[in-house]
Amino acid sequence: MTFDVARVRADFPILTREVNGHPLVYLDSANTSQKPVQVLDVMRVHNERHNGNVSRSVHTLGTEATSAYEDARAKIAGFVGAATPDEIVFTKNSTEAINLVAHSLGQHLALKPGDEVVISEMEHHSNIVPWQLLCERTGATLRWFGVTDDGRLAPDESLINERTKIVSVVHMSNVLGTINDVTGIVARAHEVGALVMLDCSQSVPHLPVDVQALGADFIAFTGHKMLGPTGIGVLWGRYSLLAEMPPFLAGGSMIETVTMGGTTYAAPPARFEAGTPPIAEAIGLGAAVDYLTALGMEAVHQHEQDITAYALKVLTDVPGVRLFGPATPEGRGGTLSFGVDGVHPHDVGQILDALGVEVRVGHHCAKPTCARFGVPAMTRASFYLYTTTDEIDALARGLDQVKKVFG
Amino acid sequence: MTFDVARVRADFPILTREVNGHPLVYLDSANTSQKPVQVLDVMRVHNERHNGNVSRSVHTLGTEATSAYEDARAKIAGFVGAATPDEIVFTKNSTEAINLVAHSLGQHLALKPGDEVVISEMEHHSNIVPWQLLCERTGATLRWFGVTDDGRLAPDESLINERTKIVSVVHMSNVLGTINDVTGIVARAHEVGALVMLDCSQSVPHLPVDVQALGADFIAFTGHKMLGPTGIGVLWGRYSLLAEMPPFLAGGSMIETVTMGGTTYAAPPARFEAGTPPIAEAIGLGAAVDYLTALGMEAVHQHEQDITAYALKVLTDVPGVRLFGPATPEGRGGTLSFGVDGVHPHDVGQILDALGVEVRVGHHCAKPTCARFGVPAMTRASFYLYTTTDEIDALARGLDQVKKVFG
Amino acid sequence: MLDGLYQEIILDHYKHPHGRGLRDPFTGEAHHVNPTCGDEITVRVNSSSGEFTDISYDGLGCSISQASASVLYELLLNRSAADAAGIQDAFVALMQGRGQVEPDEDVLGDGIAFAGVAKFPARVKCALLPWMAFKDAAARAGIDVSSEASEVKA
Amino acid sequence: MLDGLYQEIILDHYKHPHGRGLRDPFTGEAHHVNPTCGDEITVRVNSSSGEFTDISYDGLGCSISQASASVLYELLLNRSAADAAGIQDAFVALMQGRGQVEPDEDVLGDGIAFAGVAKFPARVKCALLPWMAFKDAAARAGIDVSSEASEVKA
Ligand SMILES: Cc1ncc(COP(=O)(O)O)c(C=O)c1O
Numbered sequence A, B: 001m002t003f004d005v006a007r008v009r010a011d012f013p014i015l016t017r018e019v020n021g022h023p024l025v026y027l028d029s030a031n032t033s034q035k036p037v038q039v040l041d042v043m044r045v046h047n048e049r050h051n052g053n054v055s056r057s058v059h060t061l062g063t064e065a066t067s068a069y070e071d072a073r074a075k076i077a078g079f080v081g082a083a084t085p086d087e088i089v090f091t092k093n094s095t096e097a098i099n100l101v102a103h104s105l106g107q108h109l110a111l112k113p114g115d116e117v118v119i120s121e122m123e124h125h126s127n128i129v130p131w132q133l134l135c136e137r138t139g140a141t142l143r144w145f146g147v148t149d150d151g152r153l154a155p156d157e158s159l160i161n162e163r164t165k166i167v168s169v170v171h172m173s174n175v176l177g178t179i180n181d182v183t184g185i186v187a188r189a190h191e192v193g194a195l196v197m198l199d200c201s202q203s204v205p206h207l208p209v210d211v212q213a214l215g216a217d218f219i220a221f222t223g224h225k226m227l228g229p230t231g232i233g234v235l236w237g238r239y240s241l242l243a244e245m246p247p248f249l250a251g252g253s254m255i256e257t258v259t260m261g262g263t264t265y266a267a268p269p270a271r272f273e274a275g276t277p278p279i280a281e282a283i284g285l286g287a288a289v290d291y292l293t294a295l296g297m298e299a300v301h302q303h304e305q306d307i308t309a310y311a312l313k314v315l316t317d318v319p320g321v322r323l324f325g326p327a328t329p330e331g332r333g334g335t336l337s338f339g340v341d342g343v344h345p346h347d348v349g350q351i352l353d354a355l356g357v358e359v360r361v362g363h364h365c366a367k368p369t370c371a372r373f374g375v376p377a378m379t380r381a382s383f384y385l386y387t388t389t390d391e392i393d394a395l396a397r398g399l400d401q402v403k404k405v406f407g
Numbered sequence C, D: 001m002l003d004g005l006y007q008e009i010i011l012d013h014y015k016h017p018h019g020r021g022l023r024d025p026f027t028g029e030a031h032h033v034n035p036t037c038g039d040e041i042t043v044r045v046n047s048s049s050g051e052f053t054d055i056s057y058d059g060l061g062c063s064i065s066q067a068s069a070s071v072l073y074e075l076l077l078n079r080s081a082a083d084a085a086g087i088q089d090a091f092v093a094l095m096q097g098r099g100q101v102e103p104d105e106d107v108l109g110d111g112i113a114f115a116g117v118a119k120f121p122a123r124v125k126c127a128l129l130p131w132m133a134f135k136d137a138a139a140r141a142g143i144d145v146s147s148e149a150s151e152v153k154a
């Protein structure tokens, strides 16, 4: 079966749009993906026919909404190979999922001075700052893996040791595109009794991810980067761990019983879903997972590998372009950051936008990664299942134009 | 101008639906409201034409999304009379907004043993448990206003005193319908140097609310109860206070600069909006506010007062029905909780549902309020701008049926 | 459609519950809460030589949960652990069957009236509340009526 | 459409910046960051008898922010606090005017080339970055160039 990118594109209404008089060339999916009509329709039908609050009503609308919400949970559990749907906690985004673990697991493990938390230099701010704050609260020490010149995690034998309590690293870098082989890190962490969280915000949308195979204890990902709506994220955690952890956000629906004097808490996942959850958004994410599953994540990944190989070749041929991250498609995804000699990324992005080519410029919420490569900002083109080689060509033409304006 | 409820109803697609063979009679708006086509259309158009991540791109889609998101903030600021849009923090729901204040303000005030936090016995769990946890973390003491037999806050002269640091009470009860006149509480709290948060989850959707007139320091409300989508809530706070408070959730977009060694934070509201926010949801809430503003909140409130007066009369006439909360429309909103002699609310709700009448049954996330009235659960009918007197009559007929089945 | 839910048998058990009220002596007790609706039940078991010589209960709840407790009392009183486990399993299977499971009157007696409840997802928890509390109370009395145990014994 | 943004004057200032590089002595310094793109600038002012006798700067940034710093140097060097405040005000008003403000060349000199930037909301912050840093640096040198101050003085 070949991947029919034209058929896929027909499902995305926005791709017919023009930007500044040119056909839209959307190369910013690592920032947020576009949404197929199948996802938008499911949400619309939910809101127009079945809207009710979940878990709280015996009435028909409430029951329908609850079933749809829980079905979405089951779909997502299946998508990442969770042992049970109860291991899936809905949050508002990846960032909340990571903060949840930093607070709740940090409290559960009673982190204290002398304990260590390990991250890396290629993390998104959302997988840095929550751990910095945890260390501030508890007196624990933050340590990190460095990054090699070709954009891989730098091995560091002694980094994970008997003082390490939590390791949290990115599965696929949103800047360098690197897909980290985490087997060694997970094994080493478990050997010393540490727990492992993986930031899968960029991997779950683009490759087959199976939590059993990964072996980690927690993963986080986010709906809007995987064809789903904004406002929904996911924490997967091993049930036995979730069951031991104290709540984080508190309020309606996460309780067992409440008196003015004290409260007991519901079992996971409810314990971690305080208040009215993003109901329509969870249902939309369920539809996104259906869409991806129907295409097959292997096929999606293969398509992106092909596009990435093409793009690496094309960009390497543009004089004055410096690539950051792995130079070949092996162990990397379809996210390419680069610099254009003598031109600031802001200016690169602006000129590309004038040609309808939408790339992200800036620090990509990963300032330490940029600092590692000695630049304050980069230009990033990122691909998805709807990306075509024509769009890569449009990017290359755009870069010629950039060099003309700033030549 | 008279309020044209038929015209309003035409905007809500779900109201044409049948439930169990009967026309839908939706009396559960205090739980979650229905959404007009105007809100759904704005979200759809955003997702189909303008979807991009906010605050991070210079490209056209990102700029359009950012403008729409910030316009929504400005609309909501106007809707509640905020001094500037920067006083509006988008959260995922009311619950997150209250947790944000409990964590961030609690840390800013450095709460300690001997300090007191004051709430009331008519709070939603979302305005109880975050404060219980804050008191657990800091050793501060939780105290509360009682509730009178007719469902009002019981005056208590000495409750707010020089030890009080934070007062957080509900503006309109989601169980009793009581609208609390908070003037005295705000004045007393400020006199002793305490800060005041109001849980406006039920008031902002139903009455004109002006933060300057209320005089409080923080208010929370939630999109899905005011014609907006799920997944979006609002914290309003005085800018000078927000500017002093440390962050709560941490990650992308809330930083000024990040190094592995430490982070500085952006100014509010960005400081409190970590990660990709609920973008389409904020835009949808902006459209909901436009819809409400076009009708006029005075008119909405008046319509609900009329319906409430009618419903109070009708329900008082049903033998065996016991009303909880204020017995007249003065100082109360369109949320009526009641018991039916000898029949458990679950059974009441089930039989009403069989007739298409959707009411909520249970503890309404306010167990202490139920306990105060000596019942584990109540049946609640709640109204909104689309509620008609015919629907109240359908409820009354349904209650006759309930008594027949359990007679 | 409500006829499936509010069977005459259920309403009878609700209005005239069997075995209701907490009694002494007892060898195990458990208190369960349905967090969504606030319903509560306390179940006590008294056991001797592996048999449930008394089962007593009290609580606040809807017709379904109350009738279910009454039926439980009828079905499990004076039964052996293995018998009780089998009946418990059959009732749970019926409730979780989304209306697709055909109940066996020989095993479930009046419990077959709950077949209709399985079609109301929001009410399944109500019907199961006393059974879950019973299982815990039995465990505290040192008697395992979980399905794995019954499989071994059967 | 890009012509409005990348005016020849702007590209000239970008490629050949005036007054660039940090110099001693100075009486006030400020470092500003644009959190969304990571651009940074350090601005120093030297002042004597209420005049800016030197303005020096260094930083990393796009053509707009760099050219803006160069223009700022040209416009404000050797000006009095009141003059500087007036020019600062005019520049900020131009940038925040969403393309609706007509710039006055007598006040803004080469700064009028930035009129087109006001139509690109994402770039307005770039143009303003050096001006905000300058205002802070001046404040640290004890000179108030905020608009309230200028209003009083004007
Ligand atoms: C008074 C009150 N406070 C807080 C909440 C919590 O709102 P949400 O569930 O949207 O966080 C609700 C509604 O559920 C409410 O009625």
Ligand SMILES: Cc1ncc(COP(=O)(O)O)c(C=O)c1O
Pocket (backbone or CB within 6 Å): A030, A031, A093, A094, A095, A096, A124, A126, A127, A170, A172, A173, A174, A199, A201, A202, A222, A233, A365, B252, B274, B275, B276, B277
């Ligand atoms: C690697 C990585 N981690 C975390 C995040 C945060 O995701 P969100 O903004 O949806 O919380 C992102 C994307 O922004 C990301 O790319």
